[in-house]
Amino acid sequence: MEDAxxxxxxxxxxxxxxxxxxKYANRHGLVAGxxxxxxxxxxxxxxxxxxxxxxxxxxxxxxxxxxxLAGAMSEDHKLHEAFQSRSQTIGFDDFVYEAFxxxxxxxxxxxxxxxxxxxxxxxxxxxxxxxxxTDVQEGVLNIAFHVADEQGLPLLDLEDLQALLxxxxxxxxxLSLRYGNVATSSxxxxxxxxxxxxxxxxxxxxxxxxxxxxxxxxxxxxGQGRISILASDKLMGAPKLYAxxxxxxxxxxxxDLPEVGDPxxxxxxxxxxxxxxxxxxxxxxxxxxxxxxxxxxxSKGVGVYFITQNPADVPDDILGQLGNRIQHxxxxxxxxxxxxxxxxxxxxxxxxxxxxxxxxxxxGVGEAVTSFLESKGAPGIVERTLVRPPSSHLGAVDPAIRAxxxxxxPVAGKYETELDRESxxxxxxxxxxxxxxxxxxxxxxEAAAEEEAREYAKARRYSGTKTASKKSDQGIGxxxxxxxxxxxxKELKGTTGRRIVRGILGxxxxxx
Numbered sequence: 001m002e003d004a005x006x007x008x009x010x011x012x013x014x015x016x017x018x019x020x021x022x023k024y025a026n027r028h029g030l031v032a033g034x035x036x037x038x039x040x041x042x043x044x045x046x047x048x049x050x051x052x053x054x055x056x057x058x059x060x061x062x063x064x065x066x067x068x069l070a071g072a073m074s075e076d077h078k079l080h081e082a083f084q085s086r087s088q089t090i091g092f093d094d095f096v097y098e099a100f101x102x103x104x105x106x107x108x109x110x111x112x113x114x115x116x117x118x119x120x121x122x123x124x125x126x127x128x129x130x131x132x133x134t135d136v137q138e139g140v141l142n143i144a145f146h147v148a149d150e151q152g153l154p155l156l157d158l159e160d161l162q163a164l165l166x167x168x169x170x171x172x173x174x175l176s177l178r179y180g181n182v183a184t185s186s187x188x189x190x191x192x193x194x195x196x197x198x199x200x201x202x203x204x205x206x207x208x209x210x211x212x213x214x215x216x217x218x219x220x221x222x223g224q225g226r227i228s229i230l231a232s233d234k235l236m237g238a239p240k241l242y243a244x245x246x247x248x249x250x251x252x253x254x255x256d257l258p259e260v261g262d263p264x265x266x267x268x269x270x271x272x273x274x275x276x277x278x279x280x281x282x283x284x285x286x287x288x289x290x291x292x293x294x295x296x297x298x299s300k301g302v303g304v305y306f307i308t309q310n311p312a313d314v315p316d317d318i319l320g321q322l323g324n325r326i327q328h329x330x331x332x333x334x335x336x337x338x339x340x341x342x343x344x345x346x347x348x349x350x351x352x353x354x355x356x357x358x359x360x361x362x363x364g365v366g367e368a369v370t371s372f373l374e375s376k377g378a379p380g381i382v383e384r385t386l387v388r389p390p391s392s393h394l395g396a397v398d399p400a401i402r403a404x405x406x407x408x409x410p411v412a413g414k415y416e417t418e419l420d421r422e423s424x425x426x427x428x429x430x431x432x433x434x435x436x437x438x439x440x441x442x443x444x445x446e447a448a449a450e451e452e453a454r455e456y457a458k459a460r461r462y463s464g465t466k467t468a469s470k471k472s473d474q475g476i477g478x479x480x481x482x483x484x485x486x487x488x489x490k491e492l493k494g495t496t497g498r499r500i501v502r503g504i505l506g507x508x509x510x511x512x
Contacts, residue, residue, distance in 0.1 A: 003264075005049030007042075007326065007370060009090025010383035012353070017091065018385045020046070020324050022053055022265040024373035026303040028294060028321055032311050032344070033328020038366045039307055040065055042326055043271055044390045046305070047227050050269050051100045056217045056225040059271035060232040060246065068393035069227055070102040070405045083389035086366075090386055098391050101220045103228045103409050104402060107205055107245065111231040112406060114415045116207045119155040120148070122248055129286050130202075130244040131193035140186040143179045144168050153424035157206045158194055160424035165191055167428055200238040205245060208419040213256055215411050217268050226410075236274070243277045247290065250304065254293045257300040267301035275306035276313035291317050311347065312340045319347070323379060326387075327369040330360050348382040359384050 004019035020029070031046075033039050044066060047057045061067055073083070074097070087095040104112030119127070124145045128138040144164050148155050155161055168175060169187040176182045197203070218226045235242045250270060260267065272278065279287060294304055306314055306322065310330065314322070325348070332338040345357035348371050359369050363384065370385040406412065 005046060005053065006092065006388060007045070007049075007372075008368070008385040008387040009092075010370065010385045014090050014386045016383070018370050018372070018383055020049070020372050021374070022055070023262070024323065024377055025050070025055075025269065026262065026266040026298045026301055027323040027373055027377060028298065028303055029305040029324035029326070030311060030314070030319070030322040031305060031307045031326045031328075032309065032313075032330075033368070034309055034331050036365065037328035037363075038368070038387060039328055041366070041390060041394070042328070042368065042387055043273070043305075043307055044069060044392065044394075045388055046269075047271070048100060048391055050266075051225045051227050053265055054219055054223050054225050055266050056219060056268050057227045057271070058216050058230070058249070058268065059227070060230045060235075060242070060273045062232045062236055062273050064231070064233045064396045065394075066229060067102075067104070067231075067397040067402060068390075068395050069100045069229065069397075070104075071393035071397045071401045072099045073097040073389075073391060073393050077394065079389075079394065086386065086389050090388060092388050095389070096391060100392055101224055101226045102405050103215075103218070103226050103411065104231065104406050105228055106231040107235055107241075108201055108231075109204065109416070110234070111402065112229070113409065113411055114204070114418070115211050115230070116205060116415070116418075117210050117245075117248060117252075118208065119157065119161050119206050120145075121210065121252070122206070122244075125285065125289065126244050126248050126251070129283065130240050131190065131197060132240065133190065133193065136183070137186045137189050137193075139180070140168070140182055141190060143175060143182060146179070147175070148424060153427055154422075156208055156421075156423040157425075158198060158203045162191060162194060163425040163428045165194075197241070200241060202238065202241050205241065208421065209415055211415070213252060215414075218410060232273070239274075239277045239280075242274075246272055247278060247286075247293075250293050250297065251289070253302055254297045254300060257297075257302065259299050260301040261299060263301050266303045269303045269305065271305045271307060273307045275308040276310075279313065279315060287315055287318075291315070291321075294318050294321050310340055311344045323373040323377065325371045326385075327360055328367070329363045329365075332361055349379045351382045354384065356382050 001017055001019040003023065004021045005025070006017060006019045008014075008018050010016045010018040031039050031042050040063065043059065047059060047066075047069060050057050059066060074080070077083075084095075086092075105115045106112035107115055122130075124138065124142045128141055131137075133141060144161070145155070147153070147168065148164055153160070153164060155164065165187050168182060169184050172182040172184055172187070216228050220226060232242060235245075250272075253268070253270070257267070278290065282290075297304065305324075306318075308314060311319060311327070327344065327348075330337070330341050330344060332341045341361060342357055345355075345360055348356050348369070350356060356369065359382075363369060366387050368385050368387055369382055371382045372380050374380045
């Protein structure tokens with residue numbers, strides 16, 4: 001199909017070509033359906049279509065099977081004959097087996113290039129969602145970020161944030177006067193949440209070199225868009241981390257990309273698999289953020305496609321913005337299922353030839369009910385569609401092919417070595433060291449002054465000569481006072497004295 005991605009054949013004989021027009025591909029979309037109905041294959045053929053059209057793609061590989069995009073389908077595959085038969089049925093005349101240019105990414109750095117951001121770029125809103133903080137704790141975290149900006153403390157990794165929170169706890173009284181109550185209990189709760197995140201491997205997300213968005217928007221010399229695949233099978237063990245990272249990536253695209261209006265084809269297409277994880281138990285502020293990004297990012301030339309089991313997983317305000325829809329089968333086993341099935345059917349433009357509700361319930365594996373935007377962005381009539389077979393390998397790619405793709409990637413070696421430049425943790429440690437040194441110097445000066453006072457009391461002269469001092473008659477009270485003075489001086493020279501002096505100088509440090 002010209003200027004469109006061929007999705008499959010529709011109509012009674014499946015001969016009517018159904019496709020997603022590139023001109024409207026940045027108006028977002030939805031791929032939904034129960035487990036095992038073919039959502040992953042549909043995602044795969046959409047990624048192939050965008051890549052061949054020169055559009056870069058970013059997608060998450062939850063089950064590991066989308067890595068097959070890096071290899072070509074084989075004639076030895078058990079589904080070869082079925083694929084050939086289907087391609088003839090739907091009129092897919094130029095169907096060939098081929099591999100696509102893939103860049104593998106992995107937050108843990110195991111199955112692809114490491115992918116990182118900094119704590120500052122993540123920001124307090126998304127970080128609070130990731131750490132599951134209360135409103136009060138989120139307020140303290142916002143204060144910490146504000147202080148970091150105010151004092152020029154770069155927050156690059158979790159170590160920086162932990163060091164900053166220690167400083168915030170030590171200076172809680174002063175900060176409370178300026179920004180409102182900063183409870184040390186809230187600081188402690190945030191620190192514990194950070195420890196949980198570390199145990200989940202979340203510290204690997206934060207650091208440098210941070211991801212450059214241009215590396216996700218690359219086009220091969222032959223004109224094909226590169227497909228960036230994020231290995232997410234292990235990441236799914238930390239669903240909050242998965243959802244927060246992908247939302248951060250969307251937010252960064254929204255903030256950094258220029259306005260392009262409605263281009264002839266998208267600048268990038270973003271697939272958000274297991275989309276329900278983004279909205280499950282999400283606070284309203286976060287859902288509002290997603291809605292804002294989804295509404296405005298299309299003007300930056302980015303199309304966002306949510307993949308989920310049920311359209312009901314996506315909030316209505318966001319669902320209303322998803323113009324291109326591919327609905328695989330929904331099973332109705334309960335009254336709730338039947339209600340959701342009916343609601344899903346009501347969102348489509350009716351086709352007089354069949355009942356949309358019945359079609360969504362009855363379509364088989366590899367079939368779907370589709371509706372794509374047409375002229376002037378109007379929704380097309382719903383059609384029952386036989387989805388085309390993929391050209392790339394179906395299922396997980398061979399490890400050797402993955403290793404070869406990683407080695408030959410345009411970003412090979414760029415992100416593998418982690419950087420550790422001076423940031424908040426080092427700067428705060430340097431301040432503490434300087435304060436301790438000042439305390440020691442003050443202690444030495446105090447000790448010298450006390451020694452001078454004692455020498456003067458004994459009538460010693462600075463010339464080094466000794467003069468006899470006449471014993472004065474002292475009462476018992478005066479002698480006791482003298483002994484107490486000696487005891488205090490002795491303590492000031494020891495550890496306790498240093499603590500007192502540092503406590504005094506700590507107030508000076510706080511005010512810096």
